Amino acid sequence: MTASHDWPELRDLYGAAPVPDLDTCHFFHVHIDERGTSVTFGFETSQLPEHPKPEWTASAYNTLRFWVEFTGVTDLRVSGILAEAERAVRITGGGPDRLEVSVTSETRSIAFSASASRVTYTRVYLRGSL
Template sequence: MAASIERPELRDLYGTAPVPDLDTCDFFHVHIDERSTSVTFAFETSQLPANPKPEWTESAYNTLRFWIEFTGVSELRVSGILAEAKRAVRITGGAAPDRLDVSVTSETRSIAFSASASHVTHTRVYLKAASL
């Protein structure tokens, strides 16, 4: 099952259009904050929202970045550090009520944990140069 990002913050941007599947997004950042027991993931997609923020329409853009913070993190497991292009992102209901099970895995690396909540903390659009 693919990772759902049906967060209200993104649903407002995409309206009735499909919200990007996390497996199709570039996964470019992980921040583990042991002080507040949180983990933040950052993703990037070229699947643009149907309802952009008004300030976004002032400039050209072709890429959306968004950060998802998971709070109340427990059972954190990390194996390996380097990012790999082929990986699977999973966010499912946890074994315990009101918990999420989160994992990002590839052939040689992984991060997995349980979280009590998640929310989109930041969104940003920009014009990404074409790959050579």
Template sequence: MTDSIRWPELQALYGAAPVPDLSTCHFFHTHIDERGTSVTFGFETGRLPPHPKPEWSGNAYNTLRFWIEFTGVTGLRVSGILADAERAVRITEDGTSDHLRVSVVSDRRAISFRAAAARVPHTRVYLQGPP
């Protein structure tokens, strides 16, 4: 569930349209940086934003790729190492603090943690061919 979480970087692209539900996006990347206590997830979606960046104009594309970086990560738990197609992504505000609770769970694998902050540091579009 990400309804209460606002991603200003994505909201600028989608405007009044809802930002894609992360559980419906292709989850292609996880990077755990123990030195900076951060975790970065990579997602992609075919649901293109109605307000693309000016530098994207003139280029053919059908996929938006974006990364979410979580910082101030504590309580990291990882079970399994491969991504599953069927999984649930949940990012909720912790009602007892200013932290986020983050989890990605499938039948066989899971990652969960708390984070002090989250941002979308990078977005890009590209033309993805047929699978």
């Protein structure tokens, strides 16, 4: 189990409620920017925030999407990429001012070291039943 890192952008939305565990979020997006040495992940959750943004209250919604950008990426290792239901997300301290990040499943993985992370964008929408 990996709780979302201490991102103020999510903490402001969730307040005292627990921030979604990344292992329970749908992992739907990976963008590797070799020029900016960054990796961005996209997650979505049906665990809605206690303190939504005012502009969100005008419409019905049941899903929150958020994008996390990791900067200062080094030691990037990729072995296939596919959104799979059974995968584990890990973000741990990797030494002074470093994070060790990995998303792994039985057949695919992405792992790297990063100097920082932040939530770059959040949005809500109404997701239909599958």
